[in-house]
Amino acid sequence: MAIIKINQKAYEYNLRQIAKKVGGFKRVICVFKDNAYGHGAKLLAPLARNLGISFVAVKSEEEARELKDFFENILILSHRPHGKENPNFIYALNDISQIKTYKQNTKIHLKIDTGMHRNGICVEDLECALGLIEYYKLKLTGLLTHFASADEMSASFFIQRENFQKAKELAKKYHSNLLFHSYNSAALFRAKLPDDEYCRVGLIQFGYGALNLKKVLSLYAYKLSQRTLKKGQSIGYGGVFTAKKDLEVASYDLGYSDGLFRYNGKGKLRLGNGKTMLGKMSMDSFSCENSGEELCVFDDANIWADFFNTIPYEILVKLHPSIQRVLV
Numbered sequence: 001m002a003i004i005k006i007n008q009k010a011y012e013y014n015l016r017q018i019a020k021k022v023g024g025f026k027r028v029i030c031v032f033k034d035n036a037y038g039h040g041a042k043l044l045a046p047l048a049r050n051l052g053i054s055f056v057a058v059k060s061e062e063e064a065r066e067l068k069d070f071f072e073n074i075l076i077l078s079h080r081p082h083g084k085e086n087p088n089f090i091y092a093l094n095d096i097s098q099i100k101t102y103k104q105n106t107k108i109h110l111k112i113d114t115g116m117h118r119n120g121i122c123v124e125d126l127e128c129a130l131g132l133i134e135y136y137k138l139k140l141t142g143l144l145t146h147f148a149s150a151d152e153m154s155a156s157f158f159i160q161r162e163n164f165q166k167a168k169e170l171a172k173k174y175h176s177n178l179l180f181h182s183y184n185s186a187a188l189f190r191a192k193l194p195d196d197e198y199c200r201v202g203l204i205q206f207g208y209g210a211l212n213l214k215k216v217l218s219l220y221a222y223k224l225s226q227r228t229l230k231k232g233q234s235i236g237y238g239g240v241f242t243a244k245k246d247l248e249v250a251s252y253d254l255g256y257s258d259g260l261f262r263y264n265g266k267g268k269l270r271l272g273n274g275k276t277m278l279g280k281m282s283m284d285s286f287s288c289e290n291s292g293e294e295l296c297v298f299d300d301a302n303i304w305a306d307f308f309n310t311i312p313y314e315i316l317v318k319l320h321p322s323i324q325r326v327l328v
Helices: 008-022 033-037 041-051 061-067 096-101 123-135 156-172 301-307 312-317
Strands: 003-006 028-031 055-058 073-076 090-093 107-113 139-144 179-183 197-201 217-229 247-252 286-289 294-298 324-327
Touching: 008 028, 008 041, 008 197, 033 041, 033 312, 041 055, 041 061, 041 324, 055 061, 061 073, 090 096, 090 139, 096 123, 107 123, 107 156, 123 156, 139 156, 156 179, 294 301, 301 312
Parallel strands: 003 324, 028 055, 028 197, 055 073, 073 090, 090 107, 107 139, 139 179, 179 197
Antiparallel strands: 003 217, 217 247, 217 294, 247 286
């Protein structure tokens, strides 16, 4: 069966480089949402913990429960309050109108909308929000924001950073020992991390977004069958590929049901060994020149992202959880 190989040394190298940049592992929040961007959260959790990571961020309570035995602090980023929040987790408060629904004494990190206009409260409403948090007896332990354009050379990043600084200064008047975090992966490699902040690292921990880091994930498929495709014969649905000469071909056990983007047979989609896919991808398999029993589909998601005009995030998070992930 198809398999995802996770390079342990590459992952540990990346985390060490990040920690060196920010001043230690204790200032790093590893974002493990969506199965650690498709890499396998439970597989990577002990590696991160053993290096000194004690704080992670996830999407949901379900993801948090999977990691509860590994990390001291787990922040849930996309929670809809229901009144039964777990006292062992931290919840991002994204909408102040939902505050009365939270269970009392729930630990909260308040999201500040500094300019992305997606989640959180405006800086101008912060004082009111702090009062409501106290009134409804929630435990405010931190403030966060998210940069909309940290990876783009515009003034937006600096404007948002200044807005968050204003929010921090105001919050400090009412609360001591708050934890602040605004820097995402892109911001971390654009400007120095403020001395009073942690950073949230997402895809950068897996080797994307900085030239000196190493790719962690490789996707492999295994041969299902092989044959000689005669000159003039076609392969796959619709016969969009026709052999111009006799060609040794094989089918491999990955398809769009496994989370891969469906290749329609147009253009040259390069595989990890330099070969190209032949004909349309099927639900459970694809064809190419015979490449042996094991074939690297990709070890750099940028190649597929460029082909399908998307970003490596989307290529990676779509990889089906049922594909076995192993450390190598």
